[in-house]
Amino acid sequence: MTNSPRVGVYICHCGINIAATVDVHAVTDYAARLPNVVIARNYTYMCSDPGQALIKNDIAEHNLNRIVVASCSPRMHEPTFRAVIEEAGLNPYCLDMANIREQCSWVHPAGTMTTEKAMQLVESAVAKATRLEPLQTRQVSITPSAVVVGGGISGMQSALDLADAGFDVTIVEHAAQLGGHAAQFYKTFPTLEPAGLLVHELIDRVTTHPHINLMSEAEVTDVSGYVGNFNVRVKRNEEMTNVPAGAIIVATGFETFDPHRKPELGYGKYPQVMTTLEFEQVFNRQSQIVNPKSIVFIQCVGSRDQAIGCGDGKPQTNAYCSRVCCMVTAKQARLVREQFPNADVTVFYMDVRAFGKGFEEFYDQAREDGVMYRRGNPSEILKRGERVVVRAEDTLLGEQVEVEADLVVLAVGIKPRANSEAVAQLFKLSRSGDGFFMEAHPKLRPVETSMAGVFLAGCCQSPKDIADSISQARAAASAAMIPLMRGIVQVDAATSYIDEELCAGCGQCAAVCSFSALSLHPVRGKMTVNAALCQGCGSCALACPSKAIMVHQSTFEQVMSQVSALADWNRLSLPVEAEAV
Amino acid sequence: MTDSYEPRIIAFLCNWCTYTGADLAGTSRLQYPPNVRVVRMMCSGAVDPVYVLKPLLDGADGVLIGGCHPGDCHYQTGNYKTRRRYVAMREILKSTGLDDTRIWLRWISASEGQRFAETITEMVASLKELGPSPMRVAWAV
Ligand SMILES: Cc1cc2nc3c(=O)[nH]c(=O)nc-3n(C[C@H](O)[C@H](O)[C@H](O)COP(=O)(O)OP(=O)(O)OC[C@H]3O[C@@H](n4cnc5c(N)ncnc54)[C@H](O)[C@@H]3O)c2cc1C
Ligand code: SF4
Ligand code: SF4
Ligand code: FES
Numbered sequence: 001m002t003n004s005p006r007v008g009v010y011i012c013h014c015g016i017n018i019a020a021t022v023d024v025h026a027v028t029d030y031a032a033r034l035p036n037v038v039i040a041r042n043y044t045y046m047c048s049d050p051g052q053a054l055i056k057n058d059i060a061e062h063n064l065n066r067i068v069v070a071s072c073s074p075r076m077h078e079p080t081f082r083a084v085i086e087e088a089g090l091n092p093y094c095l096d097m098a099n100i101r102e103q104c105s106w107v108h109p110a111g112t113m114t115t116e117k118a119m120q121l122v123e124s125a126v127a128k129a130t131r132l133e134p135l136q137t138r139q140v141s142i143t144p145s146a147v148v149v150g151g152g153i154s155g156m157q158s159a160l161d162l163a164d165a166g167f168d169v170t171i172v173e174h175a176a177q178l179g180g181h182a183a184q185f186y187k188t189f190p191t192l193e194p195a196g197l198l199v200h201e202l203i204d205r206v207t208t209h210p211h212i213n214l215m216s217e218a219e220v221t222d223v224s225g226y227v228g229n230f231n232v233r234v235k236r237n238e239e240m241t242n243v244p245a246g247a248i249i250v251a252t253g254f255e256t257f258d259p260h261r262k263p264e265l266g267y268g269k270y271p272q273v274m275t276t277l278e279f280e281q282v283f284n285r286q287s288q289i290v291n292p293k294s295i296v297f298i299q300c301v302g303s304r305d306q307a308i309g310c311g312d313g314k315p316q317t318n319a320y321c322s323r324v325c326c327m328v329t330a331k332q333a334r335l336v337r338e339q340f341p342n343a344d345v346t347v348f349y350m351d352v353r354a355f356g357k358g359f360e361e362f363y364d365q366a367r368e369d370g371v372m373y374r375r376g377n378p379s380e381i382l383k384r385g386e387r388v389v390v391r392a393e394d395t396l397l398g399e400q401v402e403v404e405a406d407l408v409v410l411a412v413g414i415k416p417r418a419n420s421e422a423v424a425q426l427f428k429l430s431r432s433g434d435g436f437f438m439e440a441h442p443k444l445r446p447v448e449t450s451m452a453g454v455f456l457a458g459c460c461q462s463p464k465d466i467a468d469s470i471s472q473a474r475a476a477a478s479a480a481m482i483p484l485m486r487g488i489v490q491v492d493a494a495t496s497y498i499d500e501e502l503c504a505g506c507g508q509c510a511a512v513c514s515f516s517a518l519s520l521h522p523v524r525g526k527m528t529v530n531a532a533l534c535q536g537c538g539s540c541a542l543a544c545p546s547k548a549i550m551v552h553q554s555t556f557e558q559v560m561s562q563v564s565a566l567a568d569w570n571r572l573s574l575p576v577e578a579e580a581v
Numbered sequence: 582m583t584d585s586y587e588p589r590i591i592a593f594l595c596n597w598c599t600y601t602g603a604d605l606a607g608t609s610r611l612q613y614p615p616n617v618r619v620v621r622m623m624c625s626g627a628v629d630p631v632y633v634l635k636p637l638l639d640g641a642d643g644v645l646i647g648g649c650h651p652g653d654c655h656y657q658t659g660n661y662k663t664r665r666r667y668v669a670m671r672e673i674l675k676s677t678g679l680d681d682t683r684i685w686l687r688w689i690s691a692s693e694g695q696r697f698a699e700t701i702t703e704m705v706a707s708l709k710e711l712g713p714s715p716m717r718v719a720w721a722v
Pocket of ligand 3: 495496512513514515516517518529533534535536537538539540541551
């Protein structure tokens with residue numbers, strides 16, 4: 001470093017949030033005596049305009065080149081203070097923060113120990129700030145096109161929005177047909193609109209859109225690159241194609257729960273027992289049911305059920321609610337009543353969750369149409385002559401009941417596809433405990449993933465109905481458009497870097513990098529970092545036997561300086577009374 | 582000395598889970614003893630064994646490593662690497678004659694503020710029981 005560090009330290013009162021617990025004047029005085037500190041101040045609200053002005057003026061007046069702010073969590077105001085010092089002409093990475101609110105004043109009683117803790121946190125931040133290097137945020141231009149994986153309703157909708165905005169989109173669908181599950185349905189809740197109309201409208205638009213390239217019976221075999229510049233390798237009829245893309249939307253959908261896992265329901269054993277998905281197809285082909293007298297629906301098959309199943313000891317069922325089965329049942333029950341007005345239709349349920357727009361009314365109509373709802377969880381299904389018998393405890397009446405049926409329909413739940421693990425690895429996605437792909441934040445970033453530039457749409461993220469799938473698909477498309485429209489992406493500067501003098505080219509760092517960010521230079525024989533791929537996790541730095549690779553903002557020297565400041569309690573015995581600035 | 586003995590703990594917390602959980606403990610105003618000093622790391626997998634062992638040899642009473650639950654690491658596998666290193670670090674510590682229960686590894690998610698506060702409370706109690714680090718003898722408090 002050419003210029004020697006000149007540190008300014010700013011201790012915030014946060015009104016009384018910090019000042020009531022921590023002796024901010026004592027901390028200021030302590031900070032003022034630390035090495036390299038040119039000035040230390042405290043102020044009511046550092047993040048306020050006058051607080052910011054204080055920092056900016058000092059930078060100019062005292063020629064400061066490193067700033068420490070001791071205040072709330074850096075997760076709160078690090079961007080604020082980085083911007084402040086940048087406006088004053090400093091590199092934004094020359095800032096460190098001491099978290100003396102969330103991790104100090106709010107969790108400890110007022111007193112010496114708490115004030116001492118704040119002092120040490122400030123000392124640690126000063127030590128680190130002294131060693132911070134200015135860094136350059138880099139901008140990379142992007143490929144203005146997208147890949148959508150999965151051509152169900154979600155994937156098709158995302159692709160259409162992107163294509164309508166003018167971006168070229170490639171849909172990779174591994175089936176021969178577009179449409180996914182919805183293409184198999186007869187009518188849809190809660191409007192009883194024919195599914196065929198909805199799906200075929202989307203398919204027609206997709207197949208004729210000038211900006212959409214459809215690759216069906218195809219699969220993604222490899223993904224490299226990073227936000228703005230992915231390369232997606234697609235295999236189709238043994239032929240490999242490289243598709244460049246700035247953004248990727250994963251819309252691989254779901255599969256239904258396999259009721260073989262609940263052998264007591266007789267699925268696969270009695271031809272009279274089928275799933276709601278199969279029943280949709282029966283409706284589509286009309287002819288199959290001949291004058292049934294009694295039809296029984298069973299809800300929550302495989303959902304909201306923590307039973308431990310057969311043999312391998314793994315849970316065979318899902319703890320979560322699949323969200324659509326109540327309405328699917330109500331829909332099919334109504335359609336059956338309509339077609340066979342003389343048949344008895346019974347639904348066994350645990351609870352009916354009719355939460356969506358128009359759902360409760362739809363369910364009310366099912367009961368008005370004469371569908372009999374019985375609260376209870378069927379224990380088994382038996383054969384009796386040509387019919388089957390559903391045995392259950394009616395939990396409202398508190399008695400065992402038996403209902404004879406010509407047809408039993410199991411409202412099977414929605415679960416992650418069997419290929420989810422493979423897809424997750426391909427796109428470096430995380431999965432939540434239930435096995436669905438995990439969004440970056442459950443509330444604030446519902447369509448992003450932990451992988452920048454990869455977005456989620458539809459049932460691959462969690463069970464949803466068509467309306468919610470479409471909403472999420474459109475949200476994913478808009479989120480994907482942010483980098484695509486901007487044309488450039490900012491790459492975080494806190495990436496790894498190599499000291500070529502020390503690097504032996506052994507490749508141990510590359511072996512532990514989960515983001516394929518490291519590759520050996522073919523000529524120099526030294527490791528090179530692809531800064532756009534590196535996420536700054538620091539794994540490589542620990543793998544390198546010669547400390548040739550480090551992560552900016554978190555180098556061995558920087559962290560050790562913090563550790564030393566924190567491990568040395570001795571210096572604290574100074575009684576501090578001197579006046580604060 | 583033991584009466585007034587206050588354990589000195591350094592904690593390395595990953596930014597995405599445990600550090601955020603510690604912030605949540607703050608916003609929820611959950612109280613825990615002020616004996617801990619936090620270093621914010623991007624991932625538990627970036628915690629060099631030297632960061633852990635050096636302060637312990639210099640007289641710190643305990644070190645906590647906090648990371649995301651298995652499967653939840655923001656960088657996919659950092660915490661698995663940490664789990665393996667943790668075993669090795671405890672072995673090394675033992676070989677220096679220090680009690681290996683001075684190193685703690687805990688998975689604490691961003692939503693587990695309560696668990697963070699409880700962990701620190703437990704750790705302070707356990708270190709009080711264990712007594713000050715023998716490496717501290719050279720230090721006068
Ligand atoms: C029996 C039943 C009835 C339903 N009825 C209704 C209803 O009436 N109204 C309603 O609103 N909702 C209904 N739903 C919910 C509805 O099915 C979903 O909301 C919708 O299908 C979700 O669409 P999707 O595109 O996310 O997933 P999917 O329909 O599963 O589509 C995913 C697509 O991705 C493809 N794919 C998967 N993996 C890959 C891969 N690795 N590479 C390439 N392609 C891949 C698949 O082949 C498929 O085409 C019902 C659900 C069920 C089970
Ligand atoms: S581990 Fe270190 S020495 Fe080996 S290639 Fe990576 S940076 Fe170079
Ligand atoms: S910091 Fe992490 S992502 Fe970056 S090169 Fe090292 S191991 Fe890979
Ligand atoms: S990011 Fe939390 S352990 Fe890796």
